[in-house]
Amino acid sequence: MSENLARQFLLREDVVFLNHGSFGACPRPVFETYQRWQLDLERQPVEFLGRNLTETMRVPRIALSAELGCSSDDLVGLTNATTGLNIVAQSLDLKPGDQILTTDHEYSALEKTWAYVARRTGAEIVVVKVPMPLLTEAQFTDTIIAGMTERTKVLFLSHITSPTALLFPIERSIAEARKRGIWSVIDGAHTPGHIKLDLDALGADFYSGNCHKWLMTPKGSAFLHARPEVQNLLNPLVISHGWTIDSKQPGAKGAFGNSPFIDGIEMQGTRDPAPWLTVPAALDFRRDNDWTSVAAHCQQLAQDTASRLGELTGLAPLSASQFCAPQMVAMPLPECDVVAVKDALLDKYNIEIPVFKWQDTCIARLSVQGYNSRPQMDLLIGALTDLLGLTAGAKRQAS
Incomplete structure (x- = not known):
């Protein structure tokens, strides 16, 4: 689904665009x-x-x-x-x-x-x-x-x-x-x-x-x-x-x-x-591409990705699932230099995603739209694991 839809958007192929929530992306x-x-x-x-x-x-x-x-x-x-x-x-x-x-x-x-x-x-x-x-x-x-x-x-x-x-x-x-x-x-x-x-x-x-x-x-x-x-x-x-x-x-x-x-x-x-x-x-465009089904798939992908990251960080989500935006989720991160993490995600992994501090919580805000795919989510999880040392952190929490 995502590969076919991705071809209908104008986004650069060398960027993993996980920030639809900021300015959107327009289909061709x-x-x-x-x-x-x-x-x-x-x-x-x-x-x-x-x-x-x-x-x-x-x-x-x-x-x-x-x-x-x-x-x-x-x-x-x-x-x-x-x-x-x-x-x-x-x-x-x-x-x-x-x-x-x-x-x-x-x-x-x-x-x-x-x-x-x-x-x-x-x-x-x-x-x-x-x-x-x-x-x-x-x-x-x-x-x-x-x-x-x-x-x-x-x-x-x-x-x-x-x-x-x-x-x-x-x-x-x-x-x-x-x-x-x-x-x-x-x-x-x-x-x-x-x-x-x-x-x-x-x-x-x-x-x-x-x-x-x-x-x-x-x-x-x-x-x-x-x-x-x-x-x-x-x-x-x-x-x-x-x-x-x-x-x-x-x-x-x-x-x-x-x-x-x-x-x-x-x-x-x-x-x-x-x-x-x-x-x-x-x-x-939405009607022609059965966007109800596309959005449901995106929601599942967003929630699955947030859950995977939560298992690594040991950090609880900000809300029960019914109060999370369907295709956009703010994922809590361990205390970190949010600017450095955001820059590294883009410079090293070509991932465009907002990383910031809200009140006392470090957050990566993930948006999932029809052009996104599970391999892109895998890349994000791997990149955050690397940048934040999450594997070691998870072992320390388990002990």
């Missing part, structure tokens, strides 16, 4: 569609950007909404999830003393976003420590709810965490936030194409995710979803052609006939929309 047929869109744009820029763009942008929105379980009217195309979450964070009316509740597992770019918002508004960031290892849903949810106060205005959570590759069970936390009048803002950077989503059922106020990671579109393709009741709270980061002065009025239309939410954010003047326009092609 989807990339070719992307280039055709770019060529169409260059052949008649005025027609493409000036006359046809509103209708053209609607097509991927409709296709993606079916995949995400939501209305296409509640979805807008963006370049990345960080942009979507910045739109939300910088739009919400926060005041001194208001609290933004979040966890100690969030992505650093968004930690900085909320720090910026807090400095500008006087709001306070409250970080709860998720109990580790994460073994039960109640363990997570009870911790989040215990952090809510009368001053909590925003609940910000990752759905799948970047540093620890955990799949947080966020449903009850979102429901409780709604009951208390707390805005829920979800970082779904790793979720589209990785786990099954039903955004309407989830009920988060705001949810932003990347398509260029696990959905495998080209870089620069993402979305922001907002419930209809809260769309009027949002302002674009850049005011451009799609914005109208009455955008906050009930029943208002954007400058191009969509809602102010869509037109104000999506229609930003001159930019290359080609990555977003490939969403239908990426969905077709």
Whole structure:
């Protein structure tokens, strides 16, 4: 399976690419569609950007909404999830003393976003420590709810965490936030194409995710979803052609006939929309290659590899299996120089994989996608065994 699929990707053959989670990798047929869109744009820029763009942008929105379980009217195309979450964070009316509740597992770019918002508004960031290892849903949810106060205005959570590759069970936390009048803002950077989503059922106020990671579109393709009741709270980061002065009025239309939410954010003047326009092609590629089966195989390969490494290190996983992202796993390592290990994996073994320290834990974060294979996992285990002296370490622990 992996050999046939590997030929459909553009990754260098001399690199063992185990880091799909960072920027994704685009299949050749989807990339070719992307280039055709770019060529169409260059052949008649005025027609493409000036006359046809509103209708053209609607097509991927409709296709993606079916995949995400939501209305296409509640979805807008963006370049990345960080942009979507910045739109939300910088739009919400926060005041001194208001609290933004979040966890100690969030992505650093968004930690900085909320720090910026807090400095500008006087709001306070409250970080709860998720109990580790994460073994039960109640363990997570009870911790989040215990952090809510009368001053909590925003609940910000990752759905799948970047540093620890955990799949947080966020449903009850979102429901409780709604009951208390707390805005829920979800970082779904790793979720589209990785786990099954039903955004309407989830009920988060705001949810932003990347398509260029696990959905495998080209870089620069993402979305922001907002419930209809809260769309009027949002302002674009850049005011451009799609914005109208009455955008906050009930029943208002954007400058191009969509809602102010869509037109104000999506229609930003001159930019290359080609990555977003490939969403239908990426969905077709997944269907044509039975990606449900591919993903199940990748999940098994990821979990097997993590278990093998755990047997060598004697270190427990960060969570029970149901709270681990299906195709991405943060594997604890013995105390080590993480930069030296990461560099040696690339320089000596041609393995591209993130190795870093999160809090007090050294981690190698493994991503497994359809182009990866069991021999590549064997190579990784052998390389880590060599670099970390795991055979000797395992004997010492056994004694």
